Amino acid sequence: MTTQQMSDAEIAGQPAAYWTGVAYEALIAFIRARQAEKGHTQPQFWLLRNLSANDLSPSGEGMSLAALREAMASYLRPEDDLAAEAEGLLERGWLRRDAEGRLWLTAEGERARVDLARNTPAIRAVLHDGIADADYVTTVKVLQRLIHNAGGPVA
Secondary structure, three states, rough: OOOOOOOOHHHOOOOOHHHHHHHHHHHHHHHHHEEEEEEHHHHHHHOOOOHHHOOOOOOOEEEEEHHHHOOOOOOOOOOOHHHHHHHHHHOOOOOOOOOOOOOEEEEEHOOOOOHHHOHHHHHHHHHHOOOOOHHHHHHHHHHHHHHHOOOOOOO
């Protein structure tokens, strides 16, 4: 489907699920490609964030892979292999594993998380180019209403 030759009335009749799916795949592919250019994966960044007391972890305590999978369940993709991603971070010295198998963020890993997070505004800027903040807010509110109307959770 394309909107290039469609009127606003025709676009209004388009299935939201189709367009949200296309948008999701395009956005994830773009973000992951930009992160790969910087030498890391999106799941690796998520691991660092979920283990940092300065980010998503309330305590900064170590977590098992199972607990990390559970914490990331709403955004992990089926192809994401957290065990393999964690191994890459262990090899870099960004994570360490304790005797119980829990993963912990190292000081080097925290510095890497902060450094990698600096890329986020540039990625956002490219994705939001030509989109006014008011239009973006309206879009998110419309999506939230669609989710609500479908009986889904709205954060």
